[in-house]
Amino acid sequence: MTYIPASSARSEARLGVLTGSTVVDPLRVLHAEQYMSSGEAALVRAPEVPTEMVAFFEGGEVARRLAERASEVAARAAEHGDVLKDAEGRRAVFDLREVELLAPVPRPRRIRDYLTYFDHATGSGLSVPAAFAAMPICYECNVETVVGPEEPLLWPSYTAQLDFELELGFFTSGGGRDWSPAEAASRIAGVTIFNDVSARDIQFYEMTMGIGPSKGKAFCNAMGPCVLTMDEVDEWSVEMTASVNGELWSSGTTRHRQFSFAEVLAWASLAETVYPGEFFAVGTVGGGCGLELDRWIQPGDVVSLEASGVGVLRNPVAPRADPPAGSGLSTYRGAPEVHRHHES
Numbered sequence: 506m507t508y509i510p511a512s513s514a515r516s517e518a519r520l521g522v523l524t525g526s527t528v529v530d531p532l533r534v535l536h537a538e539q540y541m542s543s544g545e546a547a548l549v550r551a552p553e554v555p556t557e558m559v560a561f562f563e564g565g566e567v568a569r570r571l572a573e574r575a576s577e578v579a580a581r582a583a584e585h586g587d588v589l590k591d592a593e594g595r596r597a598v599f600d601l602r603e604v605e606l607l608a609p610v611p612r613p614r615r616i617r618d619y620l621t622y623f624d625h626a627t628g629s630g631l632s633v634p635a636a637f638a639a640m641p642i643c644y645e646c647n648v649e650t651v652v653g654p655e656e657p658l659l660w661p662s663y664t665a666q667l668d669f670e671l672e673l674g675f676f677t678s679g680g681g682r683d684w685s686p687a688e689a690a691s692r693i694a695g696v697t698i699f700n701d702v703s704a705r706d707i708q709f710y711e712m713t714m715g716i717g718p719s720k721g722k723a724f725c726n727a728m729g730p731c732v733l734t735m736d737e738v739d740e741w742s743v744e745m746t747a748s749v750n751g752e753l754w755s756s757g758t759t760r761h762r763q764f765s766f767a768e769v770l771a772w773a774s775l776a777e778t779v780y781p782g783e784f785f786a787v788g789t790v791g792g793g794c795g796l797e798l799d800r801w802i803q804p805g806d807v808v809s810l811e812a813s814g815v816g817v818l819r820n821p822v823a824p825r826a827d828p829p830a831g832s833g834l835s836t837y838r839g840a841p842e843v844h845r846h847h848e849s
Contacts, residue, residue, distance in 0.1 A: 506731035508604040526601045531575035533597035537589040559782030562678040562694040608653035613784040616646035621762045624791025657823035659725040664704030671747045671793030672699040674786030682778045689770035695734040698818040699786040700727040710840035744813040757790030
């Protein structure tokens with residue numbers, strides 16, 4: 506996970522490990538251990554744990570083991586009532602309420618979102634062509650619009666129908682190209698929750714041109730709260746729910762997909778270089794959006810997406826923006842609303 510202590514600047518964001526309601530800073534914990542046992546001279550021998558998520562992914566098994574060791578040290582210190590601080594007096598362990606969680610990778614190098622759930626496609630009123638069974642197909646998201654837990658979901662002025670999407674995705678831990686699925690599997694670092702926020706009316710309106718989505722999905726994506734490493738997850742049995750203002754709207758599972766994580770990544774790497782820290786969402790679980798339910802979130806609502814083992818990604822819905830005078834185009838007067846008609 507990526508955290509900042511309360512009231513700190515975002516430039517101070519650091520890698521953390523979430524254990525229950527405790528946030529452990531691995532580098533500071535291991536430095537504190539060395540400092541408390543042997544003084545400043547021992548710091549030159551202290552293990553170096555990455556302080557940023559992409560570097561942690563690239564560190565592979567070595568970095569993961571150091572993070573696990575730091576968690577064990579923090580747990581022992583808590584049992585003895587010890588407060589861990591590094592040589593500069595900075596705390597190494599926090600209560601979750603004392604920090605702000607950011608998106609695990611606040612600005613991924615690249616984000617791709619795939620359609621791999623047949624039920625989501627049909628439930629959204631889309632026809633499913635033969636290409637769906639042949640290869641995973643994606644659109645590319647705007648990496649500059651990622652928000653983390655508790656941050657508002659932005660509502661652009663040009664849409665009347667804002668929607669959430671209940672998704673899981675994975676980060677890459679290594680780079681390369683032309684991988685087989687077996688080779689791709691070893692480059693998957695871990696998973697997190699992804700909310701592919703969508704402006705449904707303009708999305709479907711602009712896609713009548715046979716291209717897109719464009720402005721229908723280019724304004725906000727949420728992810729978090731943390732990354733569950735692949736040794737802790739069965740990608741086919743993650744249970745997921747979506748709630749709005751505490752009311753359960755949708756539940757689903759990652760079981761019913763067309764392609765595995767490794768198959769998605771192998772296809773993405775074909776004749777194209779993939780880099781560490783890229784994010785691949787595998788699509789919305791069946792019934793996992795307001796469009797499929799014909800239920801629509803409103804300003805002030807709180808959307809909570811939960812995935813077993815990963816946690817809860819909670820975000821309030823912002824008010825609809827007011828466009829500045831003269832902005833945009835006078836030829837755009839809004840898009841037709843989209844509704845799915847369900848037989849009773």
